[in-house]
Amino acid sequence: MRICSFLPSATETVYLxxxxxxLYGVSHExxxxxxxxxxxxxxxxxxxxxxxxxxxxxxxxxxxxxxGENIYEVDEETLSNARPDLVITxxxxxxxxxxxxxxxxxxxxxxxxxxxxxxxxxxxGDVLNDILEVGRETGADSEAHHAVFNLRGRIDAVxxxxxxxxxxPTVACIEWLDPVIAAGHxxxxxxxxxGGADALMEAGAPSERVGMDRLVEADPDILVLMPxxxxxxxxxxxxxxxxxxxxxxxxxxxANGRVYAVxxxxxxxxxxxxxxxxxxxxxxxxxxxxxxxxxxSQFCARIA
Numbered sequence: 001m002r003i004c005s006f007l008p009s010a011t012e013t014v015y016l017x018x019x020x021x022x023l024y025g026v027s028h029e030x031x032x033x034x035x036x037x038x039x040x041x042x043x044x045x046x047x048x049x050x051x052x053x054x055x056x057x058x059x060x061x062x063x064x065x066x067x068g069e070n071i072y073e074v075d076e077e078t079l080s081n082a083r084p085d086l087v088i089t090x091x092x093x094x095x096x097x098x099x100x101x102x103x104x105x106x107x108x109x110x111x112x113x114x115x116x117x118x119x120x121x122x123x124x125g126d127v128l129n130d131i132l133e134v135g136r137e138t139g140a141d142s143e144a145h146h147a148v149f150n151l152r153g154r155i156d157a158v159x160x161x162x163x164x165x166x167x168x169p170t171v172a173c174i175e176w177l178d179p180v181i182a183a184g185h186x187x188x189x190x191x192x193x194x195g196g197a198d199a200l201m202e203a204g205a206p207s208e209r210v211g212m213d214r215l216v217e218a219d220p221d222i223l224v225l226m227p228x229x230x231x232x233x234x235x236x237x238x239x240x241x242x243x244x245x246x247x248x249x250x251x252x253x254x255a256n257g258r259v260y261a262v263x264x265x266x267x268x269x270x271x272x273x274x275x276x277x278x279x280x281x282x283x284x285x286x287x288x289x290x291x292x293x294x295x296x297s298q299f300c301a302r303i304a
Contacts, residue, residue: 001085001138004042006098008265009272010088010119011036013131016147016273017140024082027072027098029229032266032274042079043072043098054227054238055178072098074106084114086137091120121271122204123186124193124279128152131273151276155193158283162195165287171196172220172253175207175228175269177238182210183226186275187268194283195290196222212247223253224285225303226264232301235261239303249304259304260285260294267299 004025005011011030014023020035025042046064049057064071087107091100100118107116117137119130128148135144171191175183184207188198199220200210225235239245239261253259262268262285267278277299284294294300 002083003138004079004082004084004087004114005030006043006087006089006103007119007270008032008036009127009130009270010090010134012270012272012274013134014088014138016131017135017138017143019138019140022138024084025078029265040078040082042075042082044075045072046070049229053178053241054176058176058179070099070102072102074098074102076106076109079106080110083112084110086115086117088117088119088134091118119271121186123189124155124275127186127271127273127275130271147273151273154276155279158193158279161290162193162283162287165195165290169196169221169258169286170199170218171222171224171286172199172215172218173201173224173226173268174215175226175264177225177227177235177242179209180212180215182208182215183268184208186271187226190268190275190279190282191286194279194286196282196286212244216247216251219252221252221256221258222286223248223251223259224282225259225261226268228269229265231263231265231298232261233298235264236301236303254304257304258285259302261301261303263299 001022002024003014003022006027008030011026012032015033023039026036026039027043028041028045030036089100089103121127121130131148132144135141173183173187175181182200184201184205188201189203191198199218225239227235227238267274281294281300284291
């Protein structure tokens with residue numbers, strides 16, 4: 001089977017199932033595992049986010065969407081050369097990945113139409129079901145069930161450990177810093193599994209612009225900064241450059257010394273198997289007395 005993946009989480013799932021050699025095209029953001037970096041790119045961004053600040057990225061994307069312009073483009077020549085049997089994409093967020101309609105139209109212009117699979121999870125259970133769905137579509141059912149069994153075991157281990165916790169801290173997970181956007185979808189559920197209470201969002205709800213006033217009013221015990229697609233070092237740098245950083249520093253999370261920047265692109269914003277790694281990091285942030293402090297690394301950096 002020849003597979004093209006239009007989103008990083010699907011690429012990670014394909015590799016998880018041992019099908020990396022069957023990938024003949026990936027998106028420009030597919031960077032894990034390392035083998036994905038060398039695959040032909042079937043989608044590209046119309047701008048380089050690494051050269052812009054959080055505020056500049058938000059303004060540019062807002063302007064593009066207002067004008068009806070695409071943020072991402074399908075490389076139809078590369079897609080045609082890939083001759084895929086299966087194309088995996090999503091409908092969840094047009095800011096995070098190429099739109100489903102653009103993929104559908106590009107696939108429709110191929111000489112031989114492949115199967116089209118859209119993954120649109122809103123919670124952890126949906127993510128695990130998507131792994132099973134990719135397994136069914138690719139003939140890797142056994143590998144998918146084995147992978148999901150192991151992931152469920154790790155999730156259950158976190159649940160068992162936090163059941164011994166004496167406190168349930170309030171937590172705000174911030175998906176974007178300028179403007180302030182609270183992380184939704186699977187993130188509030190992850191907070192709950194890790195033994196916390198999300199101070200801003202309900203499980204399964206889409207991410208939402210909440211603004212600084214609402215964040216200050218919520219006054220969470222713990223702040224986790226996870227700007228979409230950024231690693232921990234960049235999240236920390238983006239935070240330090242904010243014009244209203246002193247308002248952030250007035251929250252209880254800073255007074256408690258419990259503010260963290262995490263690698264969102266690796267562990268939180270992608271709806272793939274590494275969300276379970278993110279859950280384990282989150283559990284260590286919320287309950288270091290049960291798990292030990294999260295190690296300072298590329299995946300997690302303490303700000304206060």
